[in-house]
Every structure is written in structure tokens, then in C-alpha cells.
Amino acid sequence: MEKELRDQAAKLLEEGTVDFIVGFAAGTLKHTTTPLITGDKDATSSLVINPFISNNLATYALEISGRLGIVAKGCDSRSIVSLIQDKQITRQDIVILGIPCSGLIDLKKVEKLSGKERDEIDDIAVVEDKVVITIGSEKREVTAATVLFDHCLGCELQIPQEYDFLIQGPANEIRDNEASREKIQELKQMFPDQRWAYWKQQFSRCIRCYACRQVCPACFCERCFVEESQPRWVSPVSLWQDNLIFQAVRAIHVAGRCTDCGECERVCPVDIPLRSLSKEMYDLVGEMFDYKTGMNAGAPPLMTAYELTEVESLIR
């Protein structure tokens, strides 16, 4: 897969079809990757495809000017399509280099399972529906589903639907919808006061680094409501109540734009389970409006269109 991707990327730069390639390169730490943004065709030889390519690169389409060739997994391709629907980017300026995806490794799950931290783990290898974790001379084989991200277990698009080039490769279907929603189900079973106490504890940790917002392609507002000061909607002080309001408004604001790429939760330095909010919104959007984000570049964005058949229990 990598060779095909590198060749294609180099060709696009050489022919002048794109100004920049946005893809993934090996990271500087174990089991990590890093976004590669380059206009140099020789640099495309460092493009990689592996189970650690977590970033949703669609977010760069918003800020880099020029024509971009973007490497996109299924969820990323949906974000790109959603941005096109929202007229934040134009289709002609983007060349989508689609890649099939069998799911990404959630390093926190591997750490929990092995009792070791990321850099103490020597190797994490995916072999079809199994993952082999090597620590020293010890090898441990687990089913992939136990260490893939929750959002990958609920993936609805393993092979991008919208693309200019589709890199050929395997897309093993490793699905577990129940596990994908497990945290949400736990929250739903709580009494409201328990749930409130739970979120209070979670958001007390929030440091307002805004990494969740910054990695999110759906968060494309030029001015975020948290930074408005006239009037001020929410305090910039990291008090749990304001942290919760920030995140609640963000979840509602990205409903219909969120593709459940899981980046908000992955990047949170204080491990707030943000996807429990965004995935619930994602599923509600599906249930209430029969809408799947980013599947059709020609469709109007969810919140700008209205069908008579839609659920409007609030009004009726």
C-alpha cells in the first residue's frame, strides 16, 4: 500500500496537480506517526500507512492554501466531504488519496492490557484480526477488537467513498458496535445525579487546552464562541461548569458534521471521555434525521435542510 501511495503522491507533485501532499510519516516516538505536509516530491518516500495513523488530516484542508493531496481514511474522507458540503473547501482544490483502513490501535488500551506504558512496549503488530504485543521476550496475542479504538469498532466506512485515487489494500472488518458504545451505555444506566457527578469529575480535570477543538475538522468557526467576549457566553477560566458548557455546546455544534473519527478523545491530555458526547450526538443524528455525515458531497448540510418526514417531537 505504502509504495502505491508514495508513487501516487510523488506523481501528483511532479505533475503539478497539487501544491502540497498531506499524509503521515513515522513519528519520533515509538508507535506514533506525525502529519507530513510537503511540497517536495522526494519527501513522499517517507509516507507511511500503519495502524497508528490517528490524525484526521482533513483539519489541514481548512488552513493550507493551494491544491492539496490529502491522504484519507474512511472517517477522514467523510470529514473532507462534510467540509465541502459546508462550503469550507472546494472539491476542485482537494485530491483525495483514499486508503482502506482496518482500524487503528488505541495505545491506551494496549497500555492497560499490558500494564506497560507506550514506550516500554517493543512492538505492536496487527496480523489480520489479531494483534501481537511484544514486550522483551514476551509475546502476547489478543483479538484486534480488544485494542482498536472504540470509534474504529463502530466504523461505518472502512474504504473511502469519495476519492480521486484509491490505494488498494486490505480492509478487515473488525466491528463491535456494542463495545463501541459501551461507555455511553454505562452512562445511560446511571441516575441523572450520578451522571452529573461523573461529568463534574471529568470536567474538573479539563485544562482548556482546546486540543479537542483544534484537531476537529468539524470545528471550523473562525471565531469560537468560547473566545467571544462581547457578549461572553462562557468563562475562559477552567472551572468545571464552564468546561462542561464548552464541551456540551461543541458537541451540539458539530452534530451533523462529526464523523466519529475519535480524535477529540484521543488527543485529550487529561483523558476526558469526550467521544461519549460526540458519538451520542452522532447516533442521534442518524436516528432522528436518517443522516450519515460526509457520505454525499452534493447533499445539503444537515442543519440547512428540512424534510417533512423528519422527527420534530419538540414542535409536534
Add this chain to the structure above:
Amino acid sequence: MITKKVSKKDIRKLLTAWNQECNVIVPSRVDGVVGMAAWDNQDISFLDWYRNTVIPPKSCFLPKSEVMMSFKKNENGLKLEVPTGEHWQVIFGVRPCDARANAIIDHVFAVTYDDYYYISKRRNTLLVGLSCTNPYDSCFCTSSNIDPTESEYVDLMFTDIGDDFVIEDFTGGGKALLNMSNTVKKVTRADIDKAKEVKAAAVGQVKKTVDMEDVDRKLRSLFNDRDYWERISAKCISCGICTFLCPTCFCFDINDEMIRKEGARYRGWDSCSFRSYTKMPMENPREEKWRRVRQRVCHKFEFFPMNLGINACVGCGRCIRLCPVNWDITQVIAGLPVEAGVKSGK
């Protein structure tokens, strides 16, 4: 300096003795996140798993948010209240990188300016260092001239030699702590030799290195090279992780919160990575991302050396380990054009 030792199985007793005199703060893991928190008088399991915190110990002196004063309107006008409670505290398990980081922030809040809120916490705190023998792959303290097992910025330094900790004391406060418990014993020659061995091995554990030679001069000559900064900042997503979780970043913002007739003035962390940073007087002079990235790099490696003769990075590696896009400061330093330093001539 007098060297002593304490058996690992006596650590609970030792901490308990301290906890009767002051608040003991230890590494704690809450919902998977490692920070420093009040000891529960019981759990010492951190001795097994603790490597370093996600939230740096600066938060003990400069918390993510704190009340500067509270106010209340009444019939007589406005009643102001400034928090006064000063508590003795001991922070156990500070790594040498973070200990130095605290000393760097002291320049800002305790040397060039007396910051009441910072000093009232800092001057009542004793730091107990813990030699770092299992650094992360992101750690590069040795490149910042820090020995992961030595620190002149702590009151006591503990080094794990197996069944015991060898303890070096550096200050009167440190000595006082040792006198609080009869668990502290004399060391043997063999203990000291073992500690030396452990320390020597620990330095080699820090695998990431970067040449800091001439970094300030190279940066000075690159300051106006927009292409350079645009290139290295391209993948940065402008979040606040690297600055908030940096043990030497200290920028803060002040906000008043008021509901009905009462409220408080808060101080909380701010970050030069944000587009809305320093917006108050006018617009942000660093509107473009490359200017913000440049500020972060130059503040640590150019302005600090220029103003205080010290580099403000301690190599704790949090900014690399926790970065959503693996933006790696050591790569940037290593990639500074060699001719850059020469060009400026100094």
C-alpha cells in the same frame, strides 16, 4: 550534606510522620491521569508505577485556575477577600527536570517580581526529589545539562537502590523532614556505592539527545526567516498542550466572574499558542501560526538565554509525548541550519 536511607517498606510510616506536620503531596493517578495530589495516608503504590506526571508540579504553585480575591456587594459597598491560608506542604517525587523548572519559574514570580499568590505557596513547600531511572522515550533532560538523578533545587533527594532509598539532604528543611521519623537510618558504604551505580546507569537511560550548542544565536539569526518558521509550524494545530503542560511555561490570564452580587477574580493558565492570546489591548500581534510557534521556541531558547543566561527547557519531553501531532522540539533544534549561528556572528 549527610546521606541517609529509608527502607521502602517504611515509606508509608515516613510519609505519615510528615503528614502530621504538613500536607503531603504525592504522585497520583486519577482516571488514568497522573498528577500531584494530596496523599490519602495509605496508598504508596505510586512507588511501583510512577515515572512522571502529566500535569507538571508547577501547578502546585501556579494552578490551572485560582482565586485571587473574592468580592461581595452589600449595603456598605463591596467586601473584598484575599485568600490567606498558607499551608506547609511537602511534594514527594519531584523529578530533577521539574525541580529545575520550578527554579526557572521562580525567576518570574519570586526574583524579578514578588508574586504574592505564587510565593505564598512556594515558600511553604519542601520538595522531595526522586531520581529518575525509567525515563520516557521523549525525555532529553541530559541535553539540557540535567542529570536525571541529581538536583540542587530540592530539599531531599531519594534514589531507589532496591529495597531502600538512599537520601541526600540539601537544606535545613530537608534535614527537619528526616528528623521527623525514626525510619531514617544510617547508610553503609555499600548503599552509597549502590546509589552511585544506579545514578550512573540512569544517565544512560535517557536516549533522546539534541545538541543545544549555539541554539540561541542560530535562532536570533533566523528570527525573520518567515519561510523557515512557516515550514516548521505547518503541522502545529495551535492547541495549548505543549505550553500548559510545560513545567516552565508560566503565562496567565486574569478574569472576573460574577453571579448576582458576588464573584471572584481568577488567575488561570494562558498560552502563546492561542490565536486569542494577548487580545485584550488590541488584536493579537501573533495572528499567524508561524509567529506563535516562533514565540514558543524563541522564548525558551533565545529570550531566556538573552535575559537570564539560562535556557528555559528542561527536557522533560511532555510537549513531545503529549502533542496531538508529534511536533518534536528536538527535531526543530537539531534541524536549525548550521550556518545560522555563524551568520549572526554575535
